[in-house]
Amino acid sequence: MSLPKLWSLHHILLLSVFTGAANGYYNYRWPQCIYSSSDFSDMVFLDSYYFNKYLYVQFNSTVGRFVGFTEFGVKFAEIWNKDPAIIQQLKAEVDTFCKPNAELYKTAIHDKAVAPVVKLSLVKQGDSRHPSLLMCSAYDFYPEKIKVSWLRDGAVVTSDVTSTEKMANGDWYHQIHTELEYTPKAGEKISCMVEHASFKKPMIYDWNPPLPEFEWNGPLLFTAGAAGLMLGIITAAAGFIYYKSTSTDEILVLH
Numbered sequence: 405m406s407l408p409k410l411w412s413l414h415h416i417l418l419l420s421v422f423t424g425a426a427n428g429y430y431n432y433r434w435p436q437c438i439y440s441s442s443d444f445s446d447m448v449f450l451d452s453y454y455f456n457k458y459l460y461v462q463f464n465s466t467v468g469r470f471v472g473f474t475e476f477g478v479k480f481a482e483i484w485n486k487d488p489a490i491i492q493q494l495k496a497e498v499d500t501f502c503k504p505n506a507e508l509y510k511t512a513i514h515d516k517a518v519a520p521v522v523k524l525s526l527v528k529q530g531d532s533r534h535p536s537l538l539m540c541s542a543y544d545f546y547p548e549k550i551k552v553s554w555l556r557d558g559a560v561v562t563s564d565v566t567s568t569e570k571m572a573n574g575d576w577y578h579q580i581h582t583e584l585e586y587t588p589k590a591g592e593k594i595s596c597m598v599e600h601a602s603f604k605k606p607m608i609y610d611w612n613p614p615l616p617e618f619e620w621n622g623p624l625l626f627t628a629g630a631a632g633l634m635l636g637i638i639t640a641a642a643g644f645i646y647y648k649s650t651s652t653d654e655i656l657v658l659h
């Protein structure tokens with residue numbers, strides 16, 4: 405693996421710190437490569453010089469020369485702008501420094517995809533009057549771009565998808581939660597489909613409804629109790645008959 409190129413300080417100045425009695429004075433230089441396109445076509449090299457918090461002179465590769473912001477900065481910009489060697493080298497940094505490093509970061513970080521962990525859950529159990537609420541959650545995926553949809557017997561559902569929230573975990577991973585309001589129909593299959601850079605094809609997760617809860621009520625309890633009692637009587641009777649028959653056999657053997 406090749407390492408990023410380090411910014412060389414050979415041509416101009418110095419990175420210096422003057423320490424006063426109580427406070428420090430900071431004179432520093434901040435080179436930056438700024439871009440947002442994946443082909444780096446919008447790459448800008450920025451070389452900024454600060455004294456304490458104040459930016460006094462800056463080179464911007466798009467502008468192609470130094471621009472001073474204080475009397476001191478303007479003076480320095482004037483001098484440096486007269487040196488074609490310095491200007492040529494700084495302009496070239498876009499190609500020699502920024503782009504090769506950006507390419508390294510891209511292959512090392514940006515192109516790495518981490519698959520989401522997908523979970524389906526029942527948020528609210530519906531009844532005869534209210535629909536159920538299902539939630540499809542995808543956790544810990546990278547990169548952020550993702551598509552989560554609901555399928556009803558394989559067809560994409562467009563209505564009744566009540567909310568979609570995408571959140572950054574703060575550790576480069578993201579999560580998303582999508583809800584579906586639905587009235588269960590017998591034999592129908594509800595699934596959540598997730599499309600992400602980490603998958604070769606859309607992944608489908610089927611919803612397995614939990615078994616309906618068994619409700620005990622008065623008559624049911626009575627029936628269960630009566631059945632239990634009957635079972636007890638039968639068992640006792642069978643035991644008694646068995647005992648009787650075996651003891652008779654023993655008597656017979658003895659004779």
Ligand SMILES: *[C@@H]1O[C@H](CO)[C@@H](O)[C@H](O)[C@H]1NC(C)=O
Nearest residue numbers: 438448450464465466467468
């Ligand atoms: C660099 O200069 C260009 C052209 O003036 C400007 O559009 C851009 O905002 C500058 N970049 C920064 C970061 O200042």
